[in-house]
Amino acid sequence: MATFRVINPGLFTTVQDLGRLGYLKYGVPISGAMDTFSFIAANLLVANDPNDACLEITLIGPEMQVLAKTQIAITGGVASPKINGQNAQMWETLDVEEGDVISFGKIYGGCRSYLSVRGGINTPLLLGSRSAYVRGMFGGINGRQLKAGDMIEAFAKPVLKTRLSMPTELVPKFTNQFTAHVVLGPQDDMFTEKGVQTFFSNPYKVSFEADRMGYRLEGPVIEHKTKADIVSDALLPGAVQVPKNGQPILIMRDAQTTGGYPKIAVVISPDVSLLGQAKPNDIVEFSKITLKQAREKSCEYFKLLKNLRGMLVKSK
Amino acid sequence: MKAEVYKSARYLPFGDNALLVEFGDAISLEANSLVLALNEAILKADIAGVEELVPTYRSLLVRYNPLKTSYEQLVFCIKDIEETLDKATLEIDGKKITIPVAYGGDYGPDLSYVAECHGLSEEQVVKLHSRREYRVYMIGFVAGFPYLGEVPDEIATPRLETPRLKVPAGSVGIAEKQTGIYPCEAPGGWRIIGRTPIKLFNPLQQPPALIKSGDTVKFKSISKREFKIIENAVLKGEYPLLSKE
Numbered sequence: 001m002a003t004f005r006v007i008n009p010g011l012f013t014t015v016q017d018l019g020r021l022g023y024l025k026y027g028v029p030i031s032g033a034m035d036t037f038s039f040i041a042a043n044l045l046v047a048n049d050p051n052d053a054c055l056e057i058t059l060i061g062p063e064m065q066v067l068a069k070t071q072i073a074i075t076g077g078v079a080s081p082k083i084n085g086q087n088a089q090m091w092e093t094l095d096v097e098e099g100d101v102i103s104f105g106k107i108y109g110g111c112r113s114y115l116s117v118r119g120g121i122n123t124p125l126l127l128g129s130r131s132a133y134v135r136g137m138f139g140g141i142n143g144r145q146l147k148a149g150d151m152i153e154a155f156a157k158p159v160l161k162t163r164l165s166m167p168t169e170l171v172p173k174f175t176n177q178f179t180a181h182v183v184l185g186p187q188d189d190m191f192t193e194k195g196v197q198t199f200f201s202n203p204y205k206v207s208f209e210a211d212r213m214g215y216r217l218e219g220p221v222i223e224h225k226t227k228a229d230i231v232s233d234a235l236l237p238g239a240v241q242v243p244k245n246g247q248p249i250l251i252m253r254d255a256q257t258t259g260g261y262p263k264i265a266v267v268i269s270p271d272v273s274l275l276g277q278a279k280p281n282d283i284v285e286f287s288k289i290t291l292k293q294a295r296e297k298s299c300e301y302f303k304l305l306k307n308l309r310g311m312l313v314k315s316k
Numbered sequence: 317m318k319a320e321v322y323k324s325a326r327y328l329p330f331g332d333n334a335l336l337v338e339f340g341d342a343i344s345l346e347a348n349s350l351v352l353a354l355n356e357a358i359l360k361a362d363i364a365g366v367e368e369l370v371p372t373y374r375s376l377l378v379r380y381n382p383l384k385t386s387y388e389q390l391v392f393c394i395k396d397i398e399e400t401l402d403k404a405t406l407e408i409d410g411k412k413i414t415i416p417v418a419y420g421g422d423y424g425p426d427l428s429y430v431a432e433c434h435g436l437s438e439e440q441v442v443k444l445h446s447r448r449e450y451r452v453y454m455i456g457f458v459a460g461f462p463y464l465g466e467v468p469d470e471i472a473t474p475r476l477e478t479p480r481l482k483v484p485a486g487s488v489g490i491a492e493k494q495t496g497i498y499p500c501e502a503p504g505g506w507r508i509i510g511r512t513p514i515k516l517f518n519p520l521q522q523p524p525a526l527i528k529s530g531d532t533v534k535f536k537s538i539s540k541r542e543f544k545i546i547e548n549a550v551l552k553g554e555y556p557l558l559s560k561e
Contacts, residue, residue, distance in 0.1 A: 024370045024379075026517075026525040027455040126519045136459050137500070138519040186328035186336045231343055232456060232463075234370040234377035238331050258372055258456025266331030269382075291329055291387050298332040298382045 002067050002151035003117055009147050010062035010104070014212075015121055015140035017053045020129040024257045030237060031131040031139065031253050034112050034212060034276030036269075037172065037305065038076035042116035044309045045073035045093050045164050052120025052155075053130040055146070057113040059279065061104025062146060066096045071118040071160055077110020077174055077277055092165035092315050110174035111279035119155035135213065135254055163315040170311060176282040178275055180250075180267045181289045181297060182240065187230060187262035191242070195223035199240075199264055200288055204248060208280045212254040215275075217284060221246030222264065232260040238267035240286070250275065250284070268294045270301035321347045325398055327391045333382050335390060337398065338375040343465060343493075347374040348453050349406040352530045356409055357397045363390070371529045372454040373463070410452070410530035415497065415512050417446070417488050417535045418543040423511035430473050430490060430507055444471050445509065446535040450495060452527055460499035460517030460525040464533055467495050479505030486511045488535065499525075510535075513547035514555070 016039065019032020033039030033056055040050045055062070061079050074081045074090045081088045082103045088094055090113075096102065107113055123130045123140050132140020141150055188196060204219035228244035235241075239251040241261035250267065251259070252275075265286065267275065278284060289297070326338040337354060340347035355371045358378065365385025370377040380390060419442045420427040431438045450464035457463075466472075472493045480503065483489070487498040489506025496506060499516035516526045527533065538546070549555035 022368050023524065024368055024377075025455060025529065026523060027457065027459040027461055028519075028524065029459075127522075127524055136519075183329050183331050186330050186338075231341065231373045232454070233336065233338075233372040233375045234456075236330065236334055236377070236379065256457055257370065258454065263330075266329075266334075268332040291332075294332040295382055295386055302383050 001153065003070055003154040004064040004102075004152040005067055006062060006064050006146050006148055006150040006152065007101070008063040009145065009150070010057055011060035012058040013062045013146040014056050014132040014134065015053050015123050016056040016131045017129055018051045019131055019253060020127050020133070020139075023127050024234065024236075027257050028127060028136070029133060029254050029257055031129065031133045031212075033114065034253055034273075035076055035110075035114070036273040036276070038112075038277075039114045040305055040308060041091065041166055042073050042075040042114040043120070044312060045075070045091065045166065046071050046116050046118040047160050047164070048116060048118065048120050050305070052116070053123060054117070054121065055115040055152075057104065057107070057115060059107050059111060061107065061113065063101065063103040064152070066098060066100040066102065067151075069095075069097050069159070070154060071095055071163075072102070073116045074113055075116075075166070076113035077107040079107045079113035080105030089165075091171050093160060093163035095163075110277035112276055117154040118160065119157035122153045122155050133254060164312045165315040167311065167313055170308075172274075174277045176279075178271075178278050178282060178284045179287055180271045180275060180284055181287050181294065182265035182267050183291055183294045184265050184288055185263070186266075188264050190225055190227065190230070190262040191264055192223045192225050195246075196264065198222050199248070200286055203283045203285050206278050206280050206282045206284060210278070210280050212252055214252045214255050215250045215278065217248045217250060219247070222248060224262070228262065229260050230262050232258045235259045235263075236266070238269065238272040239263045240265050240267065252276070269298045320344070321350070325350070327395070329387055330377065334377055334379045335387055336375045336377055337394060340374045343373050343453065345451060348451065349408060350401070350403070351376045352408045353401050353406045354394070354398055355529075357401060358394065361393070361397055363393050365390070372456065408530045410528070410532055412449070412532045412534070413527060414534050414536050415488075415514055416538040416542065416546055417510040417512050418538050418540050419445075419510035421540070423540075423543070424488070424509040426476075426489075426507035427509040430471055430509055433473055434470055436470065441471050441509065442537050444468050445490075445495065446537050448534070450533045452529050452531040452533060454529050455525060455527065458498070458500060458502050459519075460527070462496055462516070462527045462531075462533065464495045466493040469493070473507050475505040476507065479503055483508060484511065486513060488512060511543070513543050513550055515550055
């Protein structure tokens with residue numbers, strides 16, 4: 001039975017989980033939630049599995065009617081959620097009743113919010129994931145973003161007696177400035193020393209060509225030595241490609257799986273998740289770290305994700 | 317000119333959770349065979365922490381779990397495997413697939429250009445394109461898109477100056493010495509010479525793509541009538557997709 005009816009879909013709302021792993025060799029991108037941390041938190045706040053499907057809301061949230069009593073949580077970018085017009089809290093378990101209307105203000109402080117529902121959203125499992133890959137036209141709800149009239153179904157699970165919330169110190173604060181830690185390479189040797197220095201010593205602005213596939217960034221030109229193309233090789237989210245015009249492109253989760261531009265550096269996983277909250281006109285600065293530092297930071301981050309459930313507190 | 321393969325493979329970091337093993341910097345059968353052989357060998361070795369392998373033209377991407385292994389550990393393990401590859405007798409585990417193609421006309425709007433470009437007749441281009449067996453160097457661009465090589469020099473043709481916004485699903489194109497098949501409608505600049513009624517990608521199937529890296533593809537020229545017949549059979553799930561040999 002359906003749990004929500006979509007009254008207004010918002011700007012770009014899709015069903016996402018942690019993504020499709022293991023299909024890059026067939027040209028299928030990973031997809032999945034852009035901000036992994038906020039996504040997992042949303043699930044844990046309704047005692048779901050971390051990989052259960054949620055709604056990913058982009059900049060302007062949807063309006064939905066609740067068709068059956070359940071519990072939800074809203075995390076990520078500050079979305080000013082409302083239930084029947086009354087302000088609702090983010091980062092905690094919320095009870096909703098049949099007939100309630102969930103709506104949002106504009107997202108500020110970040111770009112994407114997550115709405116989880118107790119039990120997780122039920123859309124077909126395709127190649128191990130429920131994530132919508134809109135460019136490939138599969139996954140989620142009929143391979144597309146939500147539209148008015150869609151019915152969203154959740155798996156049935158008993159209502160939680162204990163409501164949970166995220167301790168304040170763990171709630172990320174998103175501004176319009178991002179620091180992205182990167183490991184140099186794999187093709188940094190195709191850039192001049194000046195080019196590499198330019199990349200690390202200047203802020204880059206997220207352009208309006210920014211979506212789930214990737215962000216085109218604008219800033220001082222990064223100089224190549226000679227060529228600006230390579231024999232196409234594999235891409236992963238976080239890769240920073242620099243085509244001939246010297247303007248970097250940050251690869252995100254729905255990007256094509258191979259590319260022919262040299263990659264000056266790759267953003268580490270925790271910061272790829274953070275950059276899922278970057279929107280047009282935001283500023284990104286790249287900071288070089290060693291492989292050892294990258295490993296430490298990413299291990300710390302993956303451990304945090306693993307332990308997050310135990311760190312939630314009972315709501316007052 | 318023979319494309320270059322490095323004397324020894326380069327190991328390159330790719331962020332905090334992947335690395336590249338690069339065998340060359342050009343498109344070559346030799347580099348690609350090394351990539352595919354290493355791909356097989358790593359799969360067989362079942363190394364702890366390795367999550368996914370992505371073979372491409374001349375390098376292999378190894379995605380790993382940084383909680384379970386490290387760059388240094390993996391480079392150590394993979395070098396060991398790489399050095400024992402018998403480079404003289406690389407056996408690629410691939411299947412042979414015949415793809416029926418209706419060349420020219422509405423299905424292949426650039427066939428006449430390719431012919432004109434090389435002073436050939438359209439029939440000659442079709443013959444040259446469908447005579448060879450092509451190696452699947454990699455899958456990329458869009459889900460299920462095979463990069464095949466290499467077409468005879470006589471029909472190698474540069475891309476369109478301005479890419480088309482929409483290339484129909486099934487379109488078969490040429491870009492320089494590469495040839496490929498669009499599994500779904502997508503923007504693209506390859507010279508389209510024909511179309512196949514075969515469905516190359518289906519996310520409901522396992523594996524989702526008909527063709528994988530290391531396979532061999534041969535094109536077979538069919539008439540417009542045969543195209544329609546096969547198209548119907550494909551829709552009903554009655555067309556034998558693989559001609560196993």
